[in-house]
Amino acid sequence: MTIQTPQVRIVEVGPRDGLQNIREKVPTQTKLELIRRLRDAGLRTIELTSVVSPRAIPQLADCREVLGHSSVKALFQPDQAGLRFPVLVPNVKGLEIAVNHGVKEVAVFISATEGFSKANINCSVEQGIARAGEVAGLARKAGVAVRGYVSCIFRDPFDGPTPEAAVLRCVTSLLAAGCYEVSLGDTLGVGSPSNVHTLIQYLTSHGVPIDKLAGHFHDTYGQAVANVWEAYTCGMRVFDSSVGGLGGCPFAPGAKGNVASEDLVYMFHNAGISTGVDLAKLVETGEWISRQLSQSNSSRAGKALSIKTRSQTQTNTNAKSTTNSNSKHPTPLKWTLVSSPEGLQIHRNATNLKITLNRPKNGNALTSSMLTTLTSTIQSANSDPFTSRIIITATGRFFCTGMDLGRDTSPVAQGGSASDAQFARLTSLFEVLDTSPKVTIAVMNGPAFGGGVGLAFACDMRLCAAGAACTLSEVKLGLAPATISKYVVRELGVAFSREAMLSARAVGAEELLARGLVSGVAKDGDELVGLLDGLLIRLKACSPGGSRMSKELVRLAWMHGGREEQVEGIKGVFDEMMRPDAEGAVGLREFQAGRKMDWDAFVLGQAEGKAKL
Numbered sequence: 001m002t003i004q005t006p007q008v009r010i011v012e013v014g015p016r017d018g019l020q021n022i023r024e025k026v027p028t029q030t031k032l033e034l035i036r037r038l039r040d041a042g043l044r045t046i047e048l049t050s051v052v053s054p055r056a057i058p059q060l061a062d063c064r065e066v067l068g069h070s071s072v073k074a075l076f077q078p079d080q081a082g083l084r085f086p087v088l089v090p091n092v093k094g095l096e097i098a099v100n101h102g103v104k105e106v107a108v109f110i111s112a113t114e115g116f117s118k119a120n121i122n123c124s125v126e127q128g129i130a131r132a133g134e135v136a137g138l139a140r141k142a143g144v145a146v147r148g149y150v151s152c153i154f155r156d157p158f159d160g161p162t163p164e165a166a167v168l169r170c171v172t173s174l175l176a177a178g179c180y181e182v183s184l185g186d187t188l189g190v191g192s193p194s195n196v197h198t199l200i201q202y203l204t205s206h207g208v209p210i211d212k213l214a215g216h217f218h219d220t221y222g223q224a225v226a227n228v229w230e231a232y233t234c235g236m237r238v239f240d241s242s243v244g245g246l247g248g249c250p251f252a253p254g255a256k257g258n259v260a261s262e263d264l265v266y267m268f269h270n271a272g273i274s275t276g277v278d279l280a281k282l283v284e285t286g287e288w289i290s291r292q293l294s295q296s297n298s299s300r301a302g303k304a305l306s307i308k309t310r311s312q313t314q315t316n317t318n319a320k321s322t323t324n325s326n327s328k329h330p331t332p333l334k335w336t337l338v339s340s341p342e343g344l345q346i347h348r349n350a351t352n353l354k355i356t357l358n359r360p361k362n363g364n365a366l367t368s369s370m371l372t373t374l375t376s377t378i379q380s381a382n383s384d385p386f387t388s389r390i391i392i393t394a395t396g397r398f399f400c401t402g403m404d405l406g407r408d409t410s411p412v413a414q415g416g417s418a419s420d421a422q423f424a425r426l427t428s429l430f431e432v433l434d435t436s437p438k439v440t441i442a443v444m445n446g447p448a449f450g451g452g453v454g455l456a457f458a459c460d461m462r463l464c465a466a467g468a469a470c471t472l473s474e475v476k477l478g479l480a481p482a483t484i485s486k487y488v489v490r491e492l493g494v495a496f497s498r499e500a501m502l503s504a505r506a507v508g509a510e511e512l513l514a515r516g517l518v519s520g521v522a523k524d525g526d527e528l529v530g531l532l533d534g535l536l537i538r539l540k541a542c543s544p545g546g547s548r549m550s551k552e553l554v555r556l557a558w559m560h561g562g563r564e565e566q567v568e569g570i571k572g573v574f575d576e577m578m579r580p581d582a583e584g585a586v587g588l589r590e591f592q593a594g595r596k597m598d599w600d601a602f603v604l605g606q607a608e609g610k611a612k613l
């Protein structure tokens, strides 16, 4: 099979141009992961970083770490033929550092205009051309390819409109210095297709081959995609862009980032023009990096496509649950009220025990009495052979607003024995839930805060309504998610936990679903009931003993992965499941008889003395 060469080349500049103006430090690991994801999405040219002074661009102060990382070094190996990983260098020192790190391609840059040249690189255009020429010459001698950039092709923030002749001068100088291509930068994002057309005509009519030019359009005035298309129709085939539309210009207040890679790929693919990029993976990467940077995704196509994908996934999930519930259980499952202790309601349906937080006026905040009763209720369900699942949900607007912060009731700011008692209440609750041998399900009818998030994440599974969200709000109160961290960090992962804890931001239902932290989102309360019913019906096919042992295997892998304890634990589970008096014997018998097992009926049959192992 021959691999078709893409008809246009996308030069992904997100890791450099996209990140360089972001004030908050982006962790090096995030940059490395971004590069990995972009490569995985099929991008064949990725500008990795810029070797500049950390004083000039603090965000890229980790350029040596990025270039020295094994995953990036691997990109410089000869078997990466056909791929380009340029690194921006402003001067000879930057070039030397880049070359020492094995970089095979650098990019040099100049401004077509005096004002921006002075502000950006503190020299005149002439000096800039000379400096870029020197760097390019040395790079060529070292066998390193050189790409050139010309900034402010249409306008300078200080000097106004850019004469075409000034752009021509820069382009021809860079090509003469050995650049294999020159990228025309509309740094302020002010140009529109007619400007693009005129400039390209001017340059090509003055002898610049179109295949030596690339387009680098920022999107301040929403013209970038149109500019790319215009340049394409003029014969240009290389375009710089940035995933999620990352970027900006410090000299152009309000300036948007680069044209979004997703928008370009979407446009080209719709026109039947190949880019070699996997749009779905690129969209995922755009969403991912936007979340990492806590900023909204600037790619219009990226946003639209990710919403479409999520709603399709949702429709599928809902369709499955509706089919299940409609085919066998046209009406909602019936729950019988067992008791109503303070702030709670306990219901039962077959082998399912449902605990409803019922203090809606206070957002279902966990009072001392609720904590104690919840713990004892879950404890007795844990040892009840006729309970297979424990469901925790709530009434009212919120799922649970966490620890009680009431004026007269909150144990916060009391210290001493009050603090010890509260610590014991919280840890006991989360521990009985986390170590429960039953399948535990949080059904989040609305937002959860602090300890409410802990409650949800100490459960095995979560379903939620579209209006639900998880907020680790403790830092706002001067507190920390202490007792719940054990479960939250485990389920969310280290990096995301840190971000969620430190930002105290509401992580909405869509994001929870996208991160795999909830297994279904319902559009409203009624649909949430249907989603839970569907899940409970499906779980009837899963044996309680098999579920308990599976939970134990996950625990062993998490706590003791690769150690002796895990090996011993697995042996213990294996021996148990193979016993002649274990549930496996029943499951096997029914399988061999061609019958579908209803484990709820089996458990309840045991209660009535009917079911036999």
Ligand SMILES: CC(C)(COP(=O)([O-])OP(=O)([O-])OC[C@H]1O[C@@H](n2cnc3c(N)ncnc32)[C@H](O)[C@@H]1OP(=O)([O-])[O-])[C@@H](O)C(=O)NCCC(=O)NCCSC(=O)C[C@@](C)(O)CC(=O)[O-]
Binding pocket: 361, 362, 363, 365, 366, 401, 402, 403, 404, 405, 406, 426, 449, 450, 451, 452, 454, 473, 474, 477, 479, 480, 481, 482, 483, 484, 485
């Ligand atoms: C939830 C919103 C956004 C709603 O904000 P809103 O929509 O503006 O409504 P609201 O603030 O009027 O809240 C509705 C009612 O719920 C009450 N309420 C609400 N939360 C609580 C609470 N926790 N304790 C006691 N009462 C609470 C609140 O006081 C009010 O009662 P009202 O004044 O009408 O009588 C707002 O009320 C809020 O920010 N609440 C605080 C949420 C929060 O930060 N929870 C974290 C608690 S700390 C914690 O859980 C520590 C822990 C367990 O993690 C430590 C550890 O892990 O060890």
